[in-house]
Amino acid sequence: MASLEEIKQTRLEKKNKLEQKGINPYPADVDFSHSLKEVIEKFEENLEVKLVGRIMSLRGQGALLFFNFFDGTETFQGVLKKDIIGDDKFDFFEEVVDIGDFIEVSGKLFTTKRGQQSVEVSDWRIISKTLRPLPEKWHGLQDIEQKYRKRYLDVLMDSDSFKLFQIRAKVVSKIREILNEEDFMEVETPILQSQASGAMAETFKTHLNDYDMDMVLRISLEAELKIIMAGGYPAVYEIGKNFRNEGSDSTHMQEFTMLEWYKAYKDLNYNLELTERMIKTLAAEVVGKMQFKIVGADEREVEIDLDGEWKRVKFNDLILENTGMNPEGASRDDIEAKSLELGFDKNEVKNISDGNLLDFIFKKSSRNKIINPTFVTHYPGTLKPLAIQNEDGTAEVAQLIIAGAEITNQYAELIDPVVQKELLEKQAQLKAEGDKETMDYNNEFVEAMEYGMPPMTGFGMGIDRLVAILTEKPNLRDTVFFPIVKPVDRQN
The missing domain is CATH 2.40.50.140 (Nucleic acid-binding proteins)
Incomplete structure (x- = not known):
């Protein structure tokens, strides 16, 4: 040969x-x-x-x-x-x-x-005229790493891979169609920012030579979209890249595509209803089916059904059901003990807030057990400092969980500038005390809120995760053309 x-x-x-x-x-x-x-x-x-x-x-x-x-x-x-x-x-x-x-x-x-x-x-x-031979026709690219490095050959030789990216394009197009019919306006916000906000994540840092100032790649679309809402627009959305300088696995990537939208004068119920209708429409009209076999968060293959009415259940109720501990009456010692029982690092537990420990408990005890679409509501307020805070210490929020994975975040958005300032200051204090899972203070965001924002509901969803479900792929890397891979000379 x-x-x-x-x-x-x-x-x-x-x-x-x-x-x-x-x-x-x-x-x-x-x-x-x-x-x-x-x-x-x-x-x-x-x-x-x-x-x-x-x-x-x-x-x-x-x-x-x-x-x-x-x-x-x-x-x-x-x-x-x-x-x-x-x-x-x-x-x-x-x-x-x-x-x-x-x-x-x-x-x-x-x-x-x-x-x-x-x-x-x-x-x-x-x-x-081509100078290199294509991979052997019947086998294509067998090495998964080569599929990621040479996606152009993967899609050329594998019709399923080729069709996957057509489905992805149609999903994004259909999302735009649905939101435009709901009178949303598509906008663009900056990727390069002087300060990261809107989420709790490590940033990618760079430097703007012209202004001699440090910059970061955005980790969320949220703050800028809500600032736009302060300008009087009743409904906006963006489909764009976010960047988080953190670990990667089958369900996380450092570069990923998000859909976020905000709608004035609507509540969380409208949000959940639109979310359910949108995802069901994408499944039925783009893929042509409602049942999917996917690998769940615990690495088992499960069958999910997007049809029928989606359940709604409270965060605390799930923890109580699966651990016997009721977060509403639990002491700090109770929460720490349950966290350690479920595997939390004993050297770090004292530095972590109650809310983040409860989130750990939820993920370890409850989230993986959720298979079919379920809206989990009323998360701890400290986890959601940009959402309306309820009197019981929870936030007026929901997350859509499918097969143990978080698919969406949905808020009744906090618009009280006094409370917002206090919550962000509390986040800054927690960070100073060693809790890395906190959000930075954003003065521009608070100032815009002081000028006034309308009552609104907000939504965030990873496009890659949704496409992985609709195409039954176990790894988010399978859903993007150019996933990040190490250079060949650094493989070992």
């Missing part, structure tokens, strides 16, 4: 042969009469067509050559007959064309004796 370098050299010689004959192997004047999908849908015997695509397979039988080519819409068969196209064009095709090359063919449509719709080629030309 020839080595990669030998194959590249042979293909380079074929490229040179084309150029020596005055043929540009990368012409600009490419044209076609039909996409391959249109040809299949509107197939008509003897119809003259001009088609383009990439050769995915090639085989010969004496004076006949058969090839399958793909244009991004469909795969179709081309047939070269020496007695039709002539010796010179037939032989030259054999000399210079390889699997992976892009070609333009002219000819008429016909059906083979085996019933295969095809184009009988009367003329052809290469429109992009």
